[in-house]
Amino acid sequence: MLSREEFARRLEEELPDVADSVPHRWQELGDVVVIRLFDERAWAYRREVGRILREVTGARSVVALRRVSGTFREPVGEVVAGDRNAETVHRELGIRFKLDPTRVMFARGNLEERRRLLESDLEGKLVFDMFAGIGYFTLPAALAGAEVIAAELNPVACRYLVENARLNGVEGRVRVFLGDCREVARFVRAADRVLMGYLKGTLKFLPYACRAVRDGGVLVVHEVFQKRWGEDRVAREVLNALPDGFEGEVLEVRRVKSFSPALDHYAVELRVRRRR
Template sequence: MSDSRLAAVVAKPDAEAAIASLQTEGVYDDTRRVEAHDADTVALPVTARPSETAVRDVVESDLPRRERGLHDILRSKGWEEDDLDAVPASWAVVGSVVLVDVAGCPNPESVGEALLALHGEADTVLAREGIAGKTREPEVEVLAGEGDTETVHTEHGTRYAMDLAEVMFSPGNEAERAGMADRVEAGERVFDMFAGIGYFTLPMARAGAEVLAAELRPTAYRYLVENAVLNGVQERVEAYRADCADVAVEEPVDRVVMGHYEAHERLDSAVAALRPGGVLHLHEATPTAELWDRPVGRVEAAAERAGRSVEVLDRRVVKGYSAGVEHVVVDARVP
């Protein structure tokens, strides 16, 4: 059997994790496309039989060569160069869903179909149209495919089940989510004040931390509980459907995570929950002109109100939030 015609067959929900594993193993063939194998499985192109990645079967399959990119697909469909200038330059694959911003793009449905052709592991393309209100509810529209907005996304071994029409998921925060697993130690007690579907709770719990997780929104809370079970960490996650300020932290914790842009409004509760010498991680959307005075100043002021001090351990920009505004994190020890 020619290596150039091999394909590994996996269940469709496992495709994203399998591709990442095959890439790590060094046998994924990114010159050919992923395509459906049958109603429930997909064929992933490989250069050799995988020895470390769990697959259902390895078959001979003439998977077509991958076209060079979105522009090439649209150009082959007759798009003019002027229209191609308005085509999005980036998008994100989250499980079986492609998320894309098509604002100002002509014929977005055609772009959606082209993205499905480009990503055979996906079955739905959603247009991102913004985030509504303090609860950060996503506004999306189905552009192409089956229209199934519920999916399971895998990052660094952590599995996130979610409905992208109901809960927010930011692919640009991947490094920060994964990084929390490296920052905690096994046995640490952590208070995740804005847990969502488990963005930070899950990687920390998988690293051995005991996490008290608060989430007010019913849908996000449901996924938080389901995801703890999905990742086998339900014994290390104590989930509350409540405003984090109303959660009674009976024993001071080693670490507090505040992963919401309005988290500074709960800084007093966060400092009160921390043991002496505990660490606080404050996320904020900060105007570039106010880096780093505003986020650091807010942590210092909260500590001062509690009669405590602050040692800034790290401060970093996660990603751009909007024009002139950055998503930042301040890590601080509070003696």
């Protein structure tokens, strides 16, 4: 809290014309700090903001993001202060995540979902992670004892996924596939749990998840829904999106975090069975 107050004070003193357009929150990933400067005025002063932020936090590098773009939700930004190499190892819940925040995103808001996986009894279970990224859900599942089939379409994220499995000593329990999860799903049979950690379009992947999960297995569907909807409406939306021949029983609906002024990120956990 003191560093935020110091940062705000320095902005007012040194950059009074843009201080109100610079957020007073940032993300700390290992020894790198990431700040979102989506406002054009703030972006124009990114190096000055980065200098102040580095002096306040003592970070090795400061990365400023201008936007998040594309299917892979890739960060668009640059190192604005400190070491030009922003690759770092972030530690969370005892898990080590190696990444370069100028090339891949890290969602701190999914912390409780990762904790839930890590504390689950997954010994001997088969888990299919359809959108593995750098291992956000794959690593806690593997550390909880699961055998994980992890699909990732982004080659940069996939390289970090392989490296992170080694870094955490679970490379023997994680099979990584670089490619579209819909193609990988064709080779997955009877998964006990399917993780669908994608947003803004997840429901269209449900037919592939249902084919990969065992009868009575569990899907964990992450998606964004209208803030004004309650949990019952969110559950119905997911159930109604199941493909023909499948029925679901909702086990839990969890609000993960706010996604935008109008949308919330939810995780819906449901047991899926084939219709008799």
